[in-house]
Amino acid sequence: MNVTVIGLGLIGGSIAISLRKRGFATHLVGVESSEAHAAQALKLGLVDEILPLAEAVTTADIVALAVPVNIAREMLPEILDNMKPDAAVVDVGSTKNGICTAIHNHPKRSQYVASHPMAGTEYSGPAAAVDRLFDGKKVIICEQELSAGFALKRVLAMYKTLKMDVLSYADAAAHDRHVAYVSHISHVSSFMLGLTVLEVEKSESHILDLAGTGFASTVRLAKSSPETWTPIFLQNADSVSHALEKYIENLQQFKSYIDTNNAEGLRKLMTEANEIKKIIK
Amino acid sequence: MNVTVIGLGLIGGSIAISLRKRGFATHLVGVESSEAHAAQALKLGLVDEILPLAEAVTTADIVALAVPVNIAREMLPEILDNMKPDAAVVDVGSTKNGICTAIHNHPKRSQYVASHPMAGTEYSGPAAAVDRLFDGKKVIICEQELSAGFALKRVLAMYKTLKMDVLSYADAAAHDRHVAYVSHISHVSSFMLGLTVLEVEKSESHILDLAGTGFASTVRLAKSSPETWTPIFLQNADSVSHALEKYIENLQQFKSYIDTNNAEGLRKLMTEANEIKKIIK
Numbered sequence: 304m305n306v307t308v309i310g311l312g313l314i315g316g317s318i319a320i321s322l323r324k325r326g327f328a329t330h331l332v333g334v335e336s337s338e339a340h341a342a343q344a345l346k347l348g349l350v351d352e353i354l355p356l357a358e359a360v361t362t363a364d365i366v367a368l369a370v371p372v373n374i375a376r377e378m379l380p381e382i383l384d385n386m387k388p389d390a391a392v393v394d395v396g397s398t399k400n401g402i403c404t405a406i407h408n409h410p411k412r413s414q415y416v417a418s419h420p421m422a423g424t425e426y427s428g429p430a431a432a433v434d435r436l437f438d439g440k441k442v443i444i445c446e447q448e449l450s451a452g453f454a455l456k457r458v459l460a461m462y463k464t465l466k467m468d469v470l471s472y473a474d475a476a477a478h479d480r481h482v483a484y485v486s487h488i489s490h491v492s493s494f495m496l497g498l499t500v501l502e503v504e505k506s507e508s509h510i511l512d513l514a515g516t517g518f519a520s521t522v523r524l525a526k527s528s529p530e531t532w533t534p535i536f537l538q539n540a541d542s543v544s545h546a547l548e549k550y551i552e553n554l555q556q557f558k559s560y561i562d563t564n565n566a567e568g569l570r571k572l573m574t575e576a577n578e579i580k581k582i583i584k
Numbered sequence: 585m586n587v588t589v590i591g592l593g594l595i596g597g598s599i600a601i602s603l604r605k606r607g608f609a610t611h612l613v614g615v616e617s618s619e620a621h622a623a624q625a626l627k628l629g630l631v632d633e634i635l636p637l638a639e640a641v642t643t644a645d646i647v648a649l650a651v652p653v654n655i656a657r658e659m660l661p662e663i664l665d666n667m668k669p670d671a672a673v674v675d676v677g678s679t680k681n682g683i684c685t686a687i688h689n690h691p692k693r694s695q696y697v698a699s700h701p702m703a704g705t706e707y708s709g710p711a712a713a714v715d716r717l718f719d720g721k722k723v724i725i726c727e728q729e730l731s732a733g734f735a736l737k738r739v740l741a742m743y744k745t746l747k748m749d750v751l752s753y754a755d756a757a758a759h760d761r762h763v764a765y766v767s768h769i770s771h772v773s774s775f776m777l778g779l780t781v782l783e784v785e786k787s788e789s790h791i792l793d794l795a796g797t798g799f800a801s802t803v804r805l806a807k808s809s810p811e812t813w814t815p816i817f818l819q820n821a822d823s824v825s826h827a828l829e830k831y832i833e834n835l836q837q838f839k840s841y842i843d844t845n846n847a848e849g850l851r852k853l854m855t856e857a858n859e860i861k862k863i864i865k
Contacts, residue, residue: 421796443794470793481791484781489802495834496773497860498853500765502830510762511863512751513724515702519864520801521770526861529854533847540842547839549783551832553776558828561821566814572779573810579778580807582792583800 307363309334309356309378311344312531313423314395315369316432318465319349324434327464332359336370344429360385365393365457372396373534376405383411391454393418393461397482398538399445399475413451416458417475419443419482420467425526437465445475483542488550490524490532491543497525588644590615590637590659592625593812594704595676596650597713599746600630605715608745613640617651625710641666646674646738653677654815657686664692672735674699674742678763679819680726680756694732697739698756700724700763701748706807718746726756764823769831771805771813772824778806 306328308315315333322328333350335341341353360366360382368375368382375394379402382392393416394402403417422440424431442462447455462469472478500522504510536543553572560568587609589596596614603609614631616622622634641647641663649656649663656675660683663673674697675683684698703721705712723743728736743750753759781803785791817824834853841849 421794423796423798440796441794481788481794484784485791485795485799488780489777489799491835491838492773492777493802494854494857495831495838496770497857499769499827499831499834501856501859502834503765503827507762510766513702513722513762514766514864515704515721517704517805518766518770520804521774522860522864523801524798525857526864527854527858529851529858532854533850536842536850537845537847540845544839544842546780546784547835547842550776550780551835551839553780553783554772554828554832554835557772557776558825558832561817561825561828564818564821566818569814569817570810573775573808573813575782576775576778576806577810578782579803583795583803583807 304328304364305330305332305362307332307334307359307366308350309359309366309368309382310370311335311340311349311429311432312369312528313427313431313436314420315367316344316347316349316429317434317436318367318369318395320432320434321437321465322461325464327461332363334359340429347429347432349429349432356381357385361387363387363390365391365461367461368392368394371531371534372398372401372538376402379406379415380409383409383414386411386414388414389453390414391416391457393458395420397486397535398479400479401538403446403475407449412449414454416447416450416454417445418458418462419445419478420462420465421486422467425523427528427531437462437467440467441470442467443470443472443478445472445478447471447473479539480542483539483546487535487539487543488546490527491536491547492550493522493524494527497522585609585645586611586613586643588613588615588640588647589631590640590647590649590663591651592616592621592630592710592713593650593809594708594712594717595701596648597625597628597630597710598715598717599648599650599676601713601715602718602746603742606745608742613644615640621710628710628713630710630713637662638666642668644668644671646672646742648742649673649675652812652815653679653682653819657683657819660687660696661690664690664695667692667695669695670734671695672697672738674739676701678767678816679760680724681760682819684727684756688730693730695735697728697731697735698726699739699743700726700759701743701746702767703748706804708809708812718743718748721748722751723748724751724753724759726753726759728752728754760820761823764820764827768816768820768824769827771808772817772828773831774803774805775808775813778803
């Protein structure tokens with residue numbers, strides 16, 4: 304199958320590696336706006352050739368769109384305009400409502416499948432791409448009733464090759480509201496924790512010598528790409544802002560219990576938080 | 585060597601396992617206030633016998649005090665009172681200023697070594713104890729000039745057996761101020777993130793089906809023991825409160841950039857946070 308991957312970073316590059324290795328892709332075309340990343344992707348053998356967008360799309364059987372969510376929304380109409388009528392395009396963005404709304408009335412809407420593979424690492428760029436990034440992880444499909452049967456079938460075959468568990472999730476707005484809590488505020492929490500510690504490190508040197516594994520795991524996501532995450536937060540502004548408001552309120556409550564030496568209050572909040580054990584193994 | 589471990593949870597239990605396995609302890613006595621934990625520790629073979637505090641301490645060559653920091657501070661005078669004059673006691677608490685101040689004028693102060701091994705997991709109790717928990721991790725020693733040479737030597741031999749890297753850190757108050765940033769607010773951040781998501785899960789069911797690996801790593805510490813952490817936060821109240829204030833300010837700044845659609849502001853904050861890459865591998 305002719306596969307075109309647009310955006311050869313962590314996600315797009317990893318898709319390319321696994322689809323080739325597992326025999327799904329017979330020819331792989333890449334589209335990449337960064338010349339450095341394009342050269343690196345060719346050198347690493349992620350794709351067979353790099354082509355301009357319109358050209359890369361015309362012969363593809365399936366197009367995987369793996370660029371920041373604001374750019375994905377801009378590019379999708381042009382991709383659909385240039386695709387074969389029996390080809391499918393799937394995006395992998397972490398927000399779904401903006402792109403689904405923008406493309407809703409496009410005459411070729413049915414060739415598009417809105418998806419969100421819940422996989423990644425804190426690293427970015429073609430060199431971060433790895434096989435098996437998606438194995439055993441979940442992928443959410445939104446608005447599947449607006450996708451043509453053949454397009455959906457092809458995209459599901461791709462995700463099967465990537466060994467992902469498919470969760471169908473009809474409503475794009477509900478998807479965004481939910482991932483604000485289970486993904487987006489985790490990133491904000493981690494970014495701002497890293498920043499807070501770096502700020503104090505400037506005045507009190509060497510405190511990071513004391514960082515243990517607990518700090519390392521909570522701050523891991525602070526290494527993530529600002530180019531990827533800025534448009535995600537802005538496309539999902541209402542939900543992320545609401546989630547952050549709740550999070551800040553809980554932190555303030557916790558702080559007030561510390562400030563008033565309220566052991567019972569602290570113990571109660573932490574015991575409630577412990578319930579996460581039952582859900583996250 | 586006769587070793588007594590007071591508190592047979594994750595930390596005390598892991599110390600017992602490694603000290604026996606590596607030949608440092610020839611006889612291991614445990615002190616444990618929970619009958620269930622005491623029975624479990626015996627069954628798991630963590631210690632040879634369980635004794636009451638005074639009795640457990642009289643014949644020990646070294647005592648490891650691994651109970652919540654408020655209880656450690658209460659118990660330490662009695663431990664010193666009952667120890668042989670050539671024995672050493674070391675505590676493993678995450679706060680050092682309270683216990684060091686409380687014990688400062690004790691006639692046997694020099695038999696005590698104040699330490700903080702920076703190791704742990706989110707699990708607790710005797711069943712959570714594992715060998716190699718401390719291997720390659722850091723341990724901080726505070727106020728070493730107040731410990732007798734023989735006591736310090738014995739404690740350092742113990743940490744060498746546990747394969748820890750010793751960082752001497754003279755000032756207990758500075759230790760507490762620094763770990764507020766690199767350990768304690770990580771825990772608050774994670775506890776309150778878990779709580780925030782659980783609260784919204786109540787009204788919007790199944791959102792945790794969507795949780796990915798990023799959420800799992802930021803929320804890992806939310807499984808930690810409230811019994812361990814409540815007294816740590818209260819003993820280090822000023823520093824944790826100050827660190828939380830800075831953290832909340834940064835979160836509010838981030839939220840205000842989302843609310844005002846300020847991509848440049850968001851990108852700048854995240855790019856600054858990315859600097860953590862250089863420090864945390």
